[in-house]
Every structure is written in C-alpha cells, then in structure tokens.
Amino acid sequence: MVDMEKIDKYSMDIEQAEKDKLREIFPQCFVEGKLDIDKLLNLCGEYIDNDFEKYKFEWKGKADCYKIAGQRSTGTLRPCPDESVDFENTKNMYIEGDNLEVLKLLQNSYYGKIKMIYIDPPYNTGNDFVYEDDFKDPMAKYKEVTQQTTKSNPETMGRFHTNWLNMMYPRLRLASNLLREDGVIFISIDDNEEHNIRKLCDEVFGEENFVSKFIWINNERGRSIDKYISNTNDFILMYAKSIDALAINFKRESGEHLLQEYNMKDEISYYKKGDPLFNNNSKFNIETRPNLVYSIYINKNTNEKKCIDEKYKGANGLWILPQENKLGDDWIKVIPPLRNTNNLIGCWRWGITKFMAENEQELILEQQNSGKYMFFSKNRLTGDNEKLSKYKNIIQNITSSSATTEVVNLLGGKYFDHPKPVNLIKILVDIGASNNDIILDFFSGSATTAHAVMQLNAEDGGNRQFICVQLPELCDEKSEAFKAGYCNICEIGKERIRRAGKKIHGQASGQLSLEEKQPLDIGFKVLKLDTSNLAKWDSTPTEDENTLAQRLFTMNDTVKIDRNDLDVVYEVMLKLGIPLDYKVIPMEINDKKAYSIGEDCLVLVCLDFGKDGIMPEDIEAMCEYLPAKIVSSESAFKDDTALSNAYYILKDKDIEMQLL
Numbered sequence: 186m187v188d189m190e191k192i193d194k195y196s197m198d199i200e201q202a203e204k205d206k207l208r209e210i211f212p213q214c215f216v217e218g219k220l221d222i223d224k225l226l227n228l229c230g231e232y233i234d235n236d237f238e239k240y241k242f243e244w245k246g247k248a249d250c251y252k253i254a255g256q257r258s259t260g261t262l263r264p265c266p267d268e269s270v271d272f273e274n275t276k277n278m279y280i281e282g283d284n285l286e287v288l289k290l291l292q293n294s295y296y297g298k299i300k301m302i303y304i305d306p307p308y309n310t311g312n313d314f315v316y317e318d319d320f321k322d323p324m325a326k327y328k329e330v331t332q333q334t335t336k337s338n339p340e341t342m343g344r345f346h347t348n349w350l351n352m353m354y355p356r357l358r359l360a361s362n363l364l365r366e367d368g369v370i371f372i373s374i375d376d377n378e379e380h381n382i383r384k385l386c387d388e389v390f391g392e393e394n395f396v397s398k399f400i401w402i403n404n405e406r407g408r409s410i411d412k413y414i415s416n417t418n419d420f421i422l423m424y425a426k427s428i429d430a431l432a433i434n435f436k437r438e439s440g441e442h443l444l445q446e447y448n449m450k451d452e453i454s455y456y457k458k459g460d461p462l463f464n465n466n467s468k469f470n471i472e473t474r475p476n477l478v479y480s481i482y483i484n485k486n487t488n489e490k491k492c493i494d495e496k497y498k499g500a501n502g503l504w505i506l507p508q509e510n511k512l513g514d515d516w517i518k519v520i521p522p523l524r525n526t527n528n529l530i531g532c533w534r535w536g537i538t539k540f541m542a543e544n545e546q547e548l549i550l551e552q553q554n555s556g557k558y559m560f561f562s563k564n565r566l567t568g569d570n571e572k573l574s575k576y577k578n579i580i581q582n583i584t585s586s587s588a589t590t591e592v593v594n595l596l597g598g599k600y601f602d603h604p605k606p607v608n609l610i611k612i613l614v615d616i617g618a619s620n621n622d623i624i625l626d627f628f629s630g631s632a633t634t635a636h637a638v639m640q641l642n643a644e645d646g647g648n649r650q651f652i653c654v655q656l657p658e659l660c661d662e663k664s665e666a667f668k669a670g671y672c673n674i675c676e677i678g679k680e681r682i683r684r685a686g687k688k689i690h691g692q693a694s695g696q697l698s699l700e701e702k703q704p705l706d707i708g709f710k711v712l713k714l715d716t717s718n719l720a721k722w723d724s725t726p727t728e729d730e731n732t733l734a735q736r737l738f739t740m741n742d743t744v745k746i747d748r749n750d751l752d753v754v755y756e757v758m759l760k761l762g763i764p765l766d767y768k769v770i771p772m773e774i775n776d777k778k779a780y781s782i783g784e785d786c787l788v789l790v791c792l793d794f795g796k797d798g799i800m801p802e803d804i805e806a807m808c809e810y811l812p813a814k815i816v817s818s819e820s821a822f823k824d825d826t827a828l829s830n831a832y833y834i835l836k837d838k839d840i841e842m843q844l845l
Contacts (some may be wrong), residue, residue, distance in 0.1 A: 191845070195258065250355045270686060278709065303370075308374060371399075394422060405581075469531070544560070598665050814842070
C-alpha cells in the first residue's frame with residue numbers, strides 16, 4: 186500500500202513556525218533540534234549576567250499564557266447557511282465561539298492577511314464577564330461556559346487584574362500573527378485596565394510599534410456616577426504590526442468651499458500657499474542639521490536655480506553661512522533665517538537633491554515685506570479636489586448614548602448594554618483599512634464593526650470584508666433581550682447585521698449611478714465553533730458514557746453521524762489554510778457528489794463512497810477539473826488496490842492527494 190499524505194488534524198503549530206523562522210536565521214543556535222537561548226543571546230550581544238532585577242511585566246499565570254496560546258486546537262468551525270445571509274456569495278464572516286479557539290483555527294487561513302483589528306474587550310469594571318481558559322480541555326470548557334449563566338470578575342476577587350491579564354494575553358499574541366506587516370490594531374479601553382493593556386501591547390507588539398492613544402470624548406457632560414472626578418472619555422490604543430511598514434489613511438474632506446481656499450491651480454491640482462521651506466523647529470539648525478543648510482540662488486532673468494553649499498566652520502568650531510551674494514546682482518540669494526531663540530541659522534526641510542528635483546512643481550518663491558525672499562510649499566488638494574490631513578487623537582461629537590439609540594432604533598428595544606457607535610468604528614476603519622482589506626473584531630459584542638464596515642462600503646464603494654467573533658454568552662432571563670427572544674448575545678449581533686444590511690442596501694440604492702455602483706456585500710456567513718467533524722480526529726476528553734459509546738460505535742466511520750459534507754469541507758479549508766470566503770461549489774462526478782473549493786477548483790473534496798467506493802475512473806474524471814489537490818477519506822476507497830491506483834494516476838498528472 187502507498188503511503189499517502191494525510192491532513193494534519195490540528196490547527197497551525199505556531200510555536201514550530203516561530204522556531205523555523207529562528208532556525209532559518211540562526212541555525213547555529215539549535216542543538217539537536219532545540220533552541221540554545223544562551224547562544225542566541227550571545228550572538229545578539231546580550232550576555233547572561235544573572236541580573237534578576239531587570240524591568241519586566243509579570244503576573245501569576247503568565248507562563249501558562251504562552252502555553253495556552255501555543256496549544257493547537259482540534260476544533261472546527263461549522264457553517265450554518267440557514268442563519269446566514271447570502272451564504273454562497275458573501276465574503277463576510279460571523280463566527281460564534283470562544284475567540285481563543287477561533288483565533289487558533291484562523292491561523293492557517295489568515296496568517297499575516299488581516300489589515301486591521303478592532304476589539305472592545307471587557308473593561309474589567311467588576312461586572313464584566315471574564316472566564317479562565319482551560320489548558321487541558323479548552324473545547325469542554327467552551328461547552329460548559331455556553332450552557333450556563335456567565336460570571337463576572339468582581340473587584341473583591343484576589344486575582345481581579347490577574348484573571349483579566351490571563352484572558353487577554355494569549356488572545357493578543359494570536360491576533361498579532363494574523364496582522365499583515367502594514368496592519369494595525371485598535372483596542373478600546375477605560376481607566377481600569379488602560380495601564381495594563383498598554384504594557385501587554387508593548388510586550389506583544391513591541392513598544393516601538395505604539396502609534397497613538399486616542400481620547401474618545403463619549404460623554405461631554407461627564408459621568409454622574411463617578412465618585413470624585415466626572416470622567417468624559419474612554420481610550421483607544423493604536424499599535425502597528427511593524428511601524429516601518431505601517432500604512433494608514435489620511436482624513437478626506439471635499440466640497441466647493443475648498444476651492445475658495447485652495448484658489449490657485451497648476452497642471453497637477455488646485456493648491457494654496459503652505460508652510461515655508463525652512464524648518465520651524467528650533468532643535469533643527471545649522472549645528473544639528475548642517476546637511477540641510479545651503480544657499481539657493483535664483484536667476485532673475487531665466488529663473489534658473491542653483492544650490493551651493495557655502496557654509497564653513499569658524500575658529501570656534503561653529504558653522505558659519507556667508508550672507509553676501511557670490512553670484513552677483515542678476516541672482517537672488519535665499520538662505521535659512523537666523524533664529525531668535527538661540528541665535529543660530531536655521532535649516533531647510535529639504536535636502537539639495539530633493540530641492541532640485543521638485544522645486545519647480547512644489548514650491549512658490551515669494552518676496553516678503555522685509556524685501557527678503559522665501560520659498561513656500563504648495564499645499565495641494567488631490568486630483569479629486571479632496572483635502573488630505575492627518576487624523577487627530579481626540580475624537581469628539583460621537584457619544585455613547587448615540588450608540589444605544591442606534592441599536593434601539595434598529596432592533597426595537599434596548600437589548601445590549603454599552604454598544605459602540607457606528608461613526609466611531611467608521612473613523613477607525615477609515616484610518617486603518619483600505620477598500621479591499623479584511624477587518625477582524627474578535628470581541629464583536631453588538632456587531633458594530635460589521636455594521637460600520639457595510640456602511641462605509643456603501644458610502645465610498647469599497648469592498649472591505651469583516652470577520653466578527655463573539656462568544657455566545659447567555660442573556661439574563663430577566664433582561665429585555667431574553668424577553669424579546671434573544672437567548673444569547675450572538676443572536677442579537679446576527680439580527681443587527683441582517684437589519685443593518687437591509688437598511689444600508691435601501692439607502693445605497695439611490696446614491697450611485699449604475700455605472701458607479703459596486704456590488705454591495707451585506708451578507709455574512711455564520712460559522713460556529715465545535716469539536717472536529719471527523720470521528721477519528723476528535724480527541725476531546727470526555728467522561729460522558731453516551732459520548733464514549735457513540736465514539737466506539739463510529740470508530741470505523743470518518744465523519745460523525747450528526748455532521749454533513751459541508752461541515753467537513755469547511756474543516757478541510759481551515760486545515761489547508763484556505764480563506765473561508767472561498768466559494769464552495771457542489772458538483773457531481775460520475776455518480777459521486779463532490780465539492781470544488783474556489784471557482785477555479787483549487788481543491789476538490791469527495792467524501793461520497795457510492796456503491797463501490799471511489800474507482801480509478803472517478804479519479805480520472807476528477808482530474809479533468811485540474812484541481813491542485815484532491816481530498817478524500819481513506820475509507821471512501823473500496824480497498825488498498827483502489828487507493829494505490831488513485832495515487833499513481835494523480836502522481837502521473839502532478840495532482841496532490843490528501844486523506845482525512
């Protein structure tokens with residue numbers, strides 16, 4: 186019998202992936218397959234000094250956080266077409282489940298592919314739900330949590346902060362893997378844990394990748410319940426995956442009023458006079474930036490420009506820039522002005538090379554009242570007559586109460602406490618993601634992120650995708666939500682997306698012409714965390730006699746009796762690292778039901794035994810679709826001979842086969 190490759194039943198081995206990266210760069214630091222940390226430190230110029238008083242952020246359970254983040258999952262995400270909207274075509278995802286396990290399962294398919302993450306985690310105010318992860322049996326813990334009333338993390342607990350840190354740390358580590366190199370994460374938080382989340386992010390993302398702390402003024406009148414000082418704001422931390430690769434967007438403003446201010450025009454765009462060419466920061470001068478100090482000469486008759494480095498060092502060791510015009514009366518000389526603050530010559534913002542390349546198009550020469558000349562930059566509108574400016578770290582005129590009103594108006598009742606406003610998330614998405622990017626929210630709550638992404642796409646014609654993850658926390662039986670028929674938070678979130686999508690689609694229909702209109706994706710696939718669909722892969726510990734009996738009964742079966750083909754296809758996608766927005770197309774090959782993953786048949790999955798199992802002629806027929814890979818079950822073949830025949834047929838056609 187041939188030895189055919191089998192699909193790994195576990196989620197991505199993150200720890201091994203990190204080791205492989207290190208081994209590629211520092212192979213000499215691995216001895217018998219194990220990392221020699223002392224060698225690695227020595228190579229980097231860090232020598233062991235046994236100094237135990239180093240600055241570090243520690244708490245009880247931190248070591249276990251690493252293990253929990255690195256522990257591989259055997260779970261899966263089961264598709265639920267009946268609860269979805271436009272399941273077959275949408276690229277949006279709504280995932281019900283413990284976000285720790287879900288983040289592990291997403292590693293293969295979305296590693297380094299997410300442009301922006303936004304999360305609104307529990308603020309740990311004493312009433313928030315924070316549960317302790319179970320290293321030994323995470324899936325059983327998840328099942329337990331979703332079948333009982335959630336518990337808060339009261340301040341009276343001795344491990345109040347510790348519990349919260351142990352929950353957040355592994356999730357942030359897994360989330361960082363999903364971000365693209367130019368990606369960014371936003372985290373909403375208040376005073377309770379702002380200091381701790383900052384330290385966590387410094388450790389996970391790197392202190393150097395901190396971008397900003399937004400101050401969101403969400404209650405201008407102040408909170409009356411605050412004991413001493415009436416607080417008006419929350420915070421939103423912003424970290425980059427890599428600050429050197431970070432790509433964010435500028436704020437855009439448009440309108441006829443701009444043309445009154447930007448009232449000059451050249452062949453490029455409308456513009457107005459901007460900042461002077463000299464650097465206005467007193468720290469930058471002839472002593473600190475001598476390379477940016479030079480004389481600019483302009484010929485009065487021909488407008489020819491020359492840059493001459495005329496400075497020299499005086500007897501006292503300080504730089505001197507001559508004032509006299511060395512080229513004569515036909516030339517205008519322009520030099521950086523003398524600073525009153527320190528009596529030093531200033532410097533230019535541009536070097537000589539940049540000046541000579543861009544001055545004709547991007548600078549204005551102007552004679553001032555003093556008779557001296559100065560260059561000013563052209564402050565431009567874009568080609569679409571839009572003004573671009575940096576976002577500020579103060580967010581105003583968006584209140585918390587407006588978010589509550591949004592949800593009440595949409596759902597008809599106050600079914601969710603403390604949702605985030607759509608306009609707030611729209612601003613963050615506008616900063617962190619462009620038109621075709623993926624936005625992840627793994628503390629989805631009331632699904633504001635999904636709502637905001639759809640709304641923004643409708644407004645600017647974008648094709649952003651959302652992936653929302655939410656634990657199905659049970660609603661209190663006394664709550665308005667429960668009385669209205671919502672048994673858990675996920676039911677509220679899904680209904681909000683359905684209603685928001687319909688409303689947005691109706692509004693968008695009249696906004697753009699048919700030529701301008703992009704297909705607006707207001708759908709979403711619902712997927713739910715569960716144990717593996719494959720009987721032989723389900724290693725979840727259990728003491729339940731009925732479960733044990735069922736496993737024994739189905740030992741020779743590949744797929745559990747309560748699961749279907751689509752469940753298995755999506756598990757195959759997760760394990761093979763195929764994004765979950767790929768189309769799954771049912772097809773029939775000979776008398777066998779099969780599924781094409783991707784419209785170009787990237788992978789072909791066949792689980793149908795038929796009467797005689799998968800035969801050589803079935804394999805030949807499958808090959809006509811030119812898949813890169815065929816996936817099936819070993820038990821789908823009549824015998825070892827049929828399996829061997831399939832192997833050699835596929836090998837001859839250079840098509841890979843993997844078995845479940």
